[in-house]
Amino acid sequence: MINYNEILEKDELGRDEIRELLAMSFEDAKQLFKKANEVKEKYVDKKTYFRGLVELSNYCAKNCLYCGIRKDNHDLVRYIVSDEDVLKSVRFAWENNYASVVIQSGELQSPAFTKRISSLIAQIMEMTKGEIGITLSLGEQTLDVYKEWRELGARRYLLRIETSNRQLYAKLHPNDELHDYDRRLQALRDLREAGFQVGTGVMIGVPFQILEHLVDDIIFMRDFDIDMCGMGPYIEHRSTPLFKFSGSLLPLEERFFLTLKMIAVLRIIMKDINIAASTAMQASDKLGREKALYAGANIIMPNITPGVYRDFYKLYENKPCTDEQAEDCLNCIEARVTLAGDSVGWGEHGDSPHFKNRMNSDN
Numbered sequence: 596m597i598n599y600n601e602i603l604e605k606d607e608l609g610r611d612e613i614r615e616l617l618a619m620s621f622e623d624a625k626q627l628f629k630k631a632n633e634v635k636e637k638y639v640d641k642k643t644y645f646r647g648l649v650e651l652s653n654y655c656a657k658n659c660l661y662c663g664i665r666k667d668n669h670d671l672v673r674y675i676v677s678d679e680d681v682l683k684s685v686r687f688a689w690e691n692n693y694a695s696v697v698i699q700s701g702e703l704q705s706p707a708f709t710k711r712i713s714s715l716i717a718q719i720m721e722m723t724k725g726e727i728g729i730t731l732s733l734g735e736q737t738l739d740v741y742k743e744w745r746e747l748g749a750r751r752y753l754l755r756i757e758t759s760n761r762q763l764y765a766k767l768h769p770n771d772e773l774h775d776y777d778r779r780l781q782a783l784r785d786l787r788e789a790g791f792q793v794g795t796g797v798m799i800g801v802p803f804q805i806l807e808h809l810v811d812d813i814i815f816m817r818d819f820d821i822d823m824c825g826m827g828p829y830i831e832h833r834s835t836p837l838f839k840f841s842g843s844l845l846p847l848e849e850r851f852f853l854t855l856k857m858i859a860v861l862r863i864i865m866k867d868i869n870i871a872a873s874t875a876m877q878a879s880d881k882l883g884r885e886k887a888l889y890a891g892a893n894i895i896m897p898n899i900t901p902g903v904y905r906d907f908y909k910l911y912e913n914k915p916c917t918d919e920q921a922e923d924c925l926n927c928i929e930a931r932v933t934l935a936g937d938s939v940g941w942g943e944h945g946d947s948p949h950f951k952n953r954m955n956s957d958n
């Protein structure tokens with residue numbers, strides 16, 4: 596019989612122990628979540644930080660096989676939020692003490708796109724007197740572009756690897772230059788070099804994935820020494836090539852449970868990073884984000900995209916809150932955080948303590 600208590604008391608976890616924890620039953624996993632919650636309290640406090648999420652555009656030059664806004668999906672309305680509406684949304688976040696926003700978009704690498712983002716960062720910094728923290732999630736770009744955005748004031752960048760396993764990556768993406776695994780890794784290294792707090796993450800429960808891949812993912816994030824993580828259960832979208840494998844998937848509640856265990860194990864291993872309770876958690880379980888917060892997550896990204904666009908930014912189906920305005924979300928989210936036993940870090944940037952510790956040890 597496995598002695599989970601003994602594993603959870605260890606200072607460092609090896610591959611075998613990570614696998615044992617990820618394979619825990621529902622009953623046994625209660626002690627894993629409890630331990631992760633204690634680690635969270637000790638290293639990053641029982642505080643949840645808000646990042647107001649602006650889904651800038653669903654135009655994308657890529658064709659990831661799992662994604663609802665992939666270039667070749669013609670079954671949706673494409674949109675671009677105007678600068679004016681972006682600034683209005685950011686102002687809402689700033690005035691409501693969110694302290695940080697995330698600008699997210701499909702991936703475009705044109706000079707016009709780069710220029711527009713640079714201009715938006717500058718306008719946001721000016722409007723908020725540099726008070727609001729900007730996180731970008733705009734895919735792979737060149738090192739020079741990353742440096743430019745960093746110098747203009749953006750401080751964090753999310754670029755999910757989706758899976759750290761090269762063979763699985765090749766099954767989830769078209770095999771061409773635009774979807775190259777090594778290029779993805781280089782982009783993560785470039786973000787680090789440009790001075791960003793770097794976040795990555797994976798999908799859990801995708802077709803062809805086995806438990807060993809998830810063990811690899813945890814080890815990848817540890818070895819890459821990431822500052823932030825956002826991961827969620829894979830939720831299939833019918834207008835994507837991967838949908839034909841839906842019959843082979845674990846039930847959604849099991850994908851959700853596995854994601855909770857991934858969050859908890861990562862919290863125990865990387866004690867001081869920021870971990871997001873993703874929207875996909877809420878889409879899988881009505882109390883999904885609260886459960887993720889209890890299991891070690893400390894970031895929530897309330898959607899502040901103007902309501903009229905929200906229905907069209909669907910990377911997966913059944914996305915929650917697409918018919919609400921930012922104010923509606925604000926009302927329900929604080930109550931949800933309290934339910935998880937946390938308080939809200941109103942007006943605080945909530946930067947990754949891991950990043951600060953990394954910077955101090957580098958100097």
Ligand code: SF4
Nearest residue numbers: 655657659662665701
């Ligand atoms: S996952 Fe990202 S890069 Fe891939 S198709 Fe979707 S939006 Fe584009």
